[in-house]
Amino acid sequence: MQGQGTYLENYLESISTAPTELNRSLALIKELDYRSGEVVDKIETLKANLLATTPSGRKAAQELLNEKSSKSLKNDIKMILEYADEKVELSNQSYELIDRYIRKLDTELKKFETEIEEAEDDKKKKKSSITADTPKKGKSSSTLSRKKSQAEIVIPDPKMASSSELDMAIDPNEPTYCICGRVSFGEMIECESSGCKIEWFHFECVGLTQPPKGKWYCPDCTKKRSLK
Incomplete structure (x- = not known):
């Protein structure tokens, strides 16, 4: 990812010739204005002489009416129109130049914003990954899921229910636990050994008959711990 300063430097370098180009166009427009x-x-001078009532004005009018003066006037008008067209063309070029640099700036800003978002x-992804890899205190997600599953299906205590009631209450998809291989019911205890x-x-x-104090290990894990 490029730094903000790098983007600014690259953009300023790309428009370094813009002032020279604009000054050239404006100078040409000014020159055409002067000629026009x-x-x-x-x-205007010929017009004033044509409308004048003095002898000199009448003389100028006669000169204007002859073929040579008429042709000269037409050429002057044509020249003014050509100058006007050139000024319009130079103005359009200057506008397109500025517009091009503005679009380039918008593009560079968009790229910069996109890289910041990425x-x-x-x-966020790295932070989420670190958080996910960090072990949480307390019960594992599998244990919580198991408890939720146990809460959804209420299994009566075998001591308090008949075999037919147990058969009707047990969900065939319910996971089994304990050394007896039966589903969850009544009071249960979790072995503290991570490898159980x-x-x-x-x-x-x-x-x-009641929850023990401190950590509790199942018979198999107790034997394994005693052999270490």
């Missing part, structure tokens, strides 16, 4: 003014003054998106294959156990299956 001279021709207009000449025509950089911000990359930062079963994880959750029914109180009655592991000989518990």
Whole structure:
């Protein structure tokens, strides 16, 4: 990604010739204005003489009416129109020059804004990735999902229900736990060992009547820990 200063430097370098080009066009327009003014003054003088009532005015009128003067007047008018067309063309060129540099500036600004947005998106993605890789305290997502699944389907305690009631209540898709291989019901406890294959156990299956104090490990994990 280019820095803001680099974008500005590149743009200023690209328009470095613009003032010279504009000054040239304006100088030419000014020169054409001057030439047009001279021709207009000449025509105005002839017009004033034509309308004058003095002898000199009548003489000028007679000269204007002859073929040579008439042709000269037509050429002067044609020249003024040509000067006007050249000035319009130079004005259009100057406008297009300025417009081109404005469009270039808009393009460069758009590119700069796009790169800033992409950089911000990359930062957010990296931050999200770091957050996702950081272990969270407490229960794992699989444990929370399991608890949610257990809450959706209420399984009666086997001690309080008949076998037919249990068969009707058990969802065939319900996951099984414990050393007994049955679904979740009643009070259950989680093994604190991170490598436990079963994880959750029914109180009655592991000989518990109430939650133990401190960390609790299932029989298999307790044996493994004692062998270390």
